[in-house]
Amino acid sequence: MSVSITKDEDGFITPTVAPKATVTPPKDEAPTSEAASGSVPLEEPTPSTSELLTSSFEVTVTLADQQGNPNSPLYSAKTFQELGLHPDLLKGLFAMGFDKPSKIQEKALPLLLTDPPTNMIGQSQSGTGKTAAFVLTMLSRIDYDLNKPQAVCLAPSRELARQIMSVITAMGKYTSVQTEYAIKDNLPRDATNITAQIIVGTPGTMSDLLRRKVIDATHVKVFVLDEADNMLDQDGLGEQTLRVKNLLRAKQLQIILFSATFPDHVRSYASKIAPNANKIELQKEELSVDNIRQFYMDCRNAEHKYDILVSLYQLLTIGQSIIFCQHRHTADRISQRMTAEGHRVASLHGAKDAAERDAIIDRFREGREKVLITTNVIARGIDIMQVNMVVNYDLPLMNERVKGADERPDIETYIHRIGRTGRFGRRGVSINFVHDKKTWMQMELIEKALGKKITRIETNDVDEMEAKMKQALK
Numbered sequence: 001m002s003v004s005i006t007k008d009e010d011g012f013i014t015p016t017v018a019p020k021a022t023v024t025p026p027k028d029e030a031p032t033s034e035a036a037s038g039s040v041p042l043e044e045p046t047p048s049t050s051e052l053l054t055s056s057f058e059v060t061v062t063l064a065d066q067q068g069n070p071n072s073p074l075y076s077a078k079t080f081q082e083l084g085l086h087p088d089l090l091k092g093l094f095a096m097g098f099d100k101p102s103k104i105q106e107k108a109l110p111l112l113l114t115d116p117p118t119n120m121i122g123q124s125q126s127g128t129g130k131t132a133a134f135v136l137t138m139l140s141r142i143d144y145d146l147n148k149p150q151a152v153c154l155a156p157s158r159e160l161a162r163q164i165m166s167v168i169t170a171m172g173k174y175t176s177v178q179t180e181y182a183i184k185d186n187l188p189r190d191a192t193n194i195t196a197q198i199i200v201g202t203p204g205t206m207s208d209l210l211r212r213k214v215i216d217a218t219h220v221k222v223f224v225l226d227e228a229d230n231m232l233d234q235d236g237l238g239e240q241t242l243r244v245k246n247l248l249r250a251k252q253l254q255i256i257l258f259s260a261t262f263p264d265h266v267r268s269y270a271s272k273i274a275p276n277a278n279k280i281e282l283q284k285e286e287l288s289v290d291n292i293r294q295f296y297m298d299c300r301n302a303e304h305k306y307d308i309l310v311s312l313y314q315l316l317t318i319g320q321s322i323i324f325c326q327h328r329h330t331a332d333r334i335s336q337r338m339t340a341e342g343h344r345v346a347s348l349h350g351a352k353d354a355a356e357r358d359a360i361i362d363r364f365r366e367g368r369e370k371v372l373i374t375t376n377v378i379a380r381g382i383d384i385m386q387v388n389m390v391v392n393y394d395l396p397l398m399n400e401r402v403k404g405a406d407e408r409p410d411i412e413t414y415i416h417r418i419g420r421t422g423r424f425g426r427r428g429v430s431i432n433f434v435h436d437k438k439t440w441m442q443m444e445l446i447e448k449a450l451g452k453k454i455t456r457i458e459t460n461d462v463d464e465m466e467a468k469m470k471q472a473l474k
């Protein structure tokens, strides 16, 4: 990894030395009881030998708080111990199998944990460990003796909110942290006062709870936006997110935005939402990780896509697979048809009720279902190590996300979708189905935007198909 020296608009520079970081540990002694509500099962601990820890990708770090001290070093911590994390948090990390920080954690954590708290806009590829960076920040900043909301974290889907919660619960296992969800149908309607220190949820429910003062915003000092570009840009989500931000009025609010993608128009907006932020940015050509091999299949027509998917079934179930469709009804229809033909698949989308959604994703997470047919609802953030294949049954299009947009491919959503595989340096495969001139051209635009080759696979030779896939996953 190399760090470029840059100046931002305000002329702040980025030094390149990487000495030991000075960080403030959590206030007071953190009690050691197990706490935290509402966890979902965690993945097996990840092997720390992951290629990711040694992989190289370019980032640009731009420090906002160097003006008064131009010689101040660019912090970079090679070990979790160097960060001065509280021993109970270190214990939690090691229990999860996190031996040393990933690249983004190495760069982001010292900046996130420094006092006075500074905002951050952080970018790194899917599956590289951004969650731990903001979770450790929340767990390090809260006062464990104060039973009031102190950190608020927003995610674009209930599935992602639940996953983030499971990371908080695991990392905070040896602390007394109290947590609460702000997701639909979780709290009783007459709930009046949340005393949990960290609240994770989706923007609509969070803003409702803040507005009704069920969440007291007075002590909230950390505000995290995971999948920040999506949260600020998408119709509806953007307004609700802003509403949450406006309801958090603490004088010293540390605002943390993370995503694998920050398209240009969101980048400038993000800087307004999180002023004077330290920035960690990827180069354009580094947006997607190389350990995901991208393929496409040339289908004759829309119906042929279904046949091809069925013929892939054996491959889809070697590990686990996620199939992305444009519409909820497509996901349901494919799932019903395949089930009727004796295949085992599940479908998940936003029209299902909350309890059903939770049950479906939990079953998939536990490996009890191998094939999940879904929409963009879980395109972002979902981390399931065993997923080694992603199929874009329909390519993602801009007009699904932005009202009035045309049928250009949605490059950001594509990057996030394929990023459901190849987690933390593992190998993964993505397959795009194209079936006419329009979808073919859309795929070409994706290829161009990412600067990565998407390889054709014959649809009429199952053996070749299998051989290529297995080779890619080796």
Ligand SMILES: Nc1ncnc2c1ncn2[C@@H]1O[C@H](COP(=O)(O)OP(=O)(O)OP(=O)(O)O)[C@@H](O)[C@H]1O
Residues within 6 Å of the ligand: 043, 046, 047, 048, 097, 098, 099, 100, 101, 102, 105, 124, 125, 126, 127, 128, 129, 130, 131, 132, 259, 260, 380, 381, 382, 383, 385, 419, 423, 424
């Ligand atoms: N330092 C570490 N050591 C070992 N495993 C890690 C480490 N950091 C993260 N991981 C694992 O890597 C996986 C991916 O992490 P995470 O979900 O935070 O990625 P992400 O960057 O947020 O991805 P996305 O952009 O898709 O949201 C997780 O399973 C996590 O447990």
